[in-house]
Amino acid sequence: MSTAFESRRGGAQAAKTSAPPTQASSQASSQAPTHAPTQARTQARIGAPLPRVDGRAKVTGSARYAAEFPAAGLVHGAVVNAPIARGKIIAIDASAAQALPGVLLVLTHENRPALAEDDAAWKDQIAPGGQPFRPLGDARIRYAGQPVALVVAETPELAAHAASLVRVRYHSEPHQTDLGPVLQDAVMPSLEKGGFEPPPAPRGDAWQALERADARTDAFYSTPVEFHQPMEPHGCTVVPSADGRFTVYEKTQGVRNTQQYLMKVFALPQDRVRVVSPFVGGAFGSGLRPQYHLPLAMMAARSLRRPVRVSLTRAQMFTFGHRPASIQHVALGARRDGRLEAIIHEAVGETSQFEDFTDVVVNWAGQLYRADHVQLGYKLARLDVYTPIDMRAPGAAQGLFALECAMDELAVALNMDPLELRIRNYSTEDPEKKRPFSSKALLDCYAQGAERFGWGARVAAPRSMREGHELVGYGMATGIWEALQTGASVRATLDADGVLALASATADIGTGTYTAISQIGADILHMPIEDVRFTLGDTSLPDAPIEGGSWTVASVGSAASVACKQLRARLAQLLVEHGGVGFANLDADTLSEAFVIEHGEVCLRSGNTQGARDTGAATRIAIADLLARAGMKTLEEQVTLKPDAVRERYSMATHSAVFAEVRVDESLGQVRVARVVSAVAAGRIINPATAANQIAGGVVWGIGMALHERAQFDHTLGRIMNHNLADYLVPTNADIGDIDVLFVDEHDEFVNPLGAKGVGEIGVVGVAAAVANAIWHATGKRVRALPITLDKLL
Template sequence: PPSTEKGGFDPPPPPRGDADAALASAVARVDAFYSTPAEYHNPMEMHGCTVVPDEHGHLTVYEKTQGVVNTKSYLTAVFGLSDDQVQVVSPFVGGAFGSGLRPQYHLALAVMAALELKRPVRVTLTRQQMFTFAHRPQSIQRVALGAGADGRLQAVIHEAVSETSQYEDYCDVVVNWAGQLYQCENVTLGYKVVRLDVPTPADMRAPGAAQGLFPLEVAMDELAESLQMDPLELRLVNYAERDANKNLPFSSKALRECYREGAARFGWDKRPLAPRARREGTELIGWGMATGAWDAMQNEASARAVLTRDGQVTVSSSTADIGTGTYTAMTQIAADALGVPLHDVVFELGDTRLPKAPLEGGSWTVSSVGSAVDVACKRLHNRLVELARQHGGARFASVAREDIRRAGKQMVCGSGTEDAIAIDTLLERAGLESLEEQASVKPHEKQQAYSMGTHSAVFVEARVDEALGTVRVTRVVSAVAAGHIVNPKTAANQVAGGVVWGISMALHEEGQFDHDIGRQMNHNLADYHVPVNADIHDIDVLFVEEHDDIVNPLGVKGVGEIGVVGVAAAVCNAIWHATGKRVRELPITLDKLFA
């Protein structure tokens, strides 16, 4: 059995019921194998770092990383350095998608050279070298579904085999989603890894869910086809009100609303049931859909808020911004907690001298670091209110705390600003140059009684040239339920980026390995295909309102991962609806459509 040493790996739950017997007696059955290839992160900025030693043996490491604290822990452990000997700095990352979660080999090489030479050293990887470490592992998966004439699932079997290296066990959560997403009494889930002569795989945007929900959602489409049933109706018939894997209620689950609002925006009610029913010129037109799911997680995180006499507040945490909008979201959360405009707040990140934060990954940054920022800033505001009561004069001392508020660089009370005192004056009277508060926030115990997750419904229009076999994904609607959305613009951008990657997963990306010579053959961006602007058309993202006071005090769930989940399946299903051709092996290329 695979090792569970990889952080966050949740082994498949034990079987429930008798899935094999239920499958054998089902009126409608799907039993097929599906495969996904090795995929590579390929952020725009390649990995690299600069190590600067000083005469005292202190190292300043400028590294492209999703977690400066994790990188520092690695360096102190590997090189036997003390905590005060290493500082890791990473204010900008240039994309990572999971490839920056774990220190890669260039980091160790750079530090070794800097320690030996006692001078600054920079090591950067070429694009070809970006194919020599982290990647999404290839998988072969079997999905078997059995249902009654009414479409209700009677059996779900999902088994997967994925790759790992000879020297480490890497595990993704691939099959668990099948036991959670739909209501079924007979479920068997199995997961194995096989050791190959490859580098250890790594987390890659929505690890496990991206490749695991592809066969599940295609199989659901195949089941709908055999029942002559609308694919959306089939999903609604089997809607799960509880997480059967954990036997827990969901803290919130607005997936029904995602189905309804996404279908309405897309115009799904106009979809003909039979494939090959619509065409324009030489192109066959098909509509497909799929469900997406991802965990809503929170980790312990710390943040600091410092108010200076000029009224500016600097909020800091050693988190990262990998293009997800962390700077913006944290600034907004701080400004809301303090009751000040955005321009009065500066947020700092990406430095091990700042309060500790977890890796930026798993879609947990706003949930984790945002909660710490919120608490630290509220504590700072309360301290300021208390100072106003103590040093603001009789008027401030006589009013209730909630009647004291901040207005620009002043603290005011009452309905007007006639009773006001400048923050500068207030701090001077208190004998302070600045005011500082720090907070560490952990997940609340009440979370253990719930299953927490984000959900989506993805609707896709695909056009396939009947003569050439070329595929164009011309329209996508992604409806997402992810709790409170702090910044709709940055969140929608994250989901749209995930949709692009889902299209890429469906049609383009494939690591091609020569097993005779042990070499990655397409280790460049000419032969390893990714979409360009001409491949991407209309992407419409909508957020379904969802209130959740369990996931964290802010009620937020991450959106970094949910955007990609289900997209490849929806594209595959749309291609079937256009052509009548079912492809179960990604990516869907011309040769497979013509086979």
């Protein structure tokens, strides 16, 4: 390990803490609220816990996913995957498959259509540096599970059977799928990947400060390969038309990214490719980049000139991007009063042999706490695996596990409460960028989360709490994630019936985008949310970024708010000019805030009708009549909004404080997470119900990361052995106790026009560390390698 990390290490010291069990108030934050009466709902929408507007479509089955769209003459493709981790194809015998009646095509590298030859054409919007993978590109095998053939048949069952008859002979070569043995070969990553922020230059001399510190901790931590495993497997339906156009129904987090990828790979103009993705059954980062089933389906559809559907099996969901394994070194040094003197955080992550995937793992350590001496390092080691891909809270999920466990160990060395240690090292500005935070209510997260959890009853000794045969432990950790915004476009159209149509080519991957954007429109136009229709997931709509990084509401929502404000201002002007006497005595600026829309009419609020009552004038008008008088059929505004330059003067982030209680069977080592309190500062919360759903889901992910999830490799074969949901363990309802989500008040006038920060990632960050710290508190055993399983505790 010495060549992968800076190897000057001091002695590690450990510390311990504990508290008596208490029952925190457990709010059912994930319960869907019911609609309020219509009159109340014509008031504020932003901040109201309204039910999901797409909920009925999902529970009734009318919501269509990528592999459910019907098409006349539809045929089905099944993928054949390579069993070796490295080598080449010697021969392919597809004769048995082709002999079956109903088998239409077997595509391999030998007979695939001509495709783009340069790497640039195969790079999607978020492709890392290196050479992107080309399905059926050549005879070379780069990883176990690589697609080597696509069998297309009249039915999915026939396609799957025929695929099992394809015989492939391989020449196997030596491979490496284990990160540990190649740490010495780790190198600095390429900076070609857009958005990768390399660790900043060292501040001071962290190693010297560590040596002179009054207390220190120095240890290695590891996290395994994890797979996304959403409920909906990846799949697509490609429908060609007689005029050479293609409609592609795809599971994706970015229809525009998918469209541009297909345009470049297949040399098609933009008007020949339309990508549609109205519903996504979970993606968590796996839908950020086009996966191999997409170009395979497109090849087959072009060759056969028939609609083709390719759906991956659950086992095949383990044959592309994943959260990369990491090995991390964290060393912390502090004065006797707890003030940090030195922070050293170095990490090695894995990537493929052909691309340089990078995670921001260590940068958080330099941003979260004050210290004069900081050294951060990040390297990549190449393995014979597919390129990793962003997975919910990429980098932060792994990095904060190591950092926050190290903070807990430092608190033990100092004989200090872990929460107090974090408070003493709280930073009022970004220590790395030397900028103030646009807002930071982390201290409120600490205070309110600790009170809700009952942290104050904690006593500082491990194994000091028990109930019956179970040891009880309390642990906590801090969370941080970027508050991002990027450019987005939204079209807002008000029709004669008083229906507001919002449109943007964004996605809803289960986060509640449909609902949040609808609420924003309803709030600004002062109208019932039932009269708002939001359309997304279609390349024919105004441009939008990939849904990822917790930036969708900040980006698309901000654009929607500006578009709706402009629409409202134009509507106010129409009222002054064409609304009649009841509106004419108000100027447009005043009127813009004085009317509501309901039942297809615009009417003045009750407090703004005195002048009209004095003259007997009407204070409401049908929108159809207003538009007719103006000679218009609809009122429309389209806005493309980019981040304000003021963002450059601040650091912007969401923060959280996570508190966890675990119960550990003393004899069996079985761990049960009894309850979690997650206190989050995320600016303005558009919908507390859907936002709490996101945080609760993130907590479940964090518990899975701590106790369950890992890909188990047979490194001799280079293959994943637990490629199913029976053996790849994820938390079930029986594994989850009470989850209490608390949003603290946080006002931010700089982050974006809405003042909102994303919550998709922050719910995961810190949870694994809080659980690990609670397990140490319960048992006195410090486990630094995830997941924490029975064998590590017994």
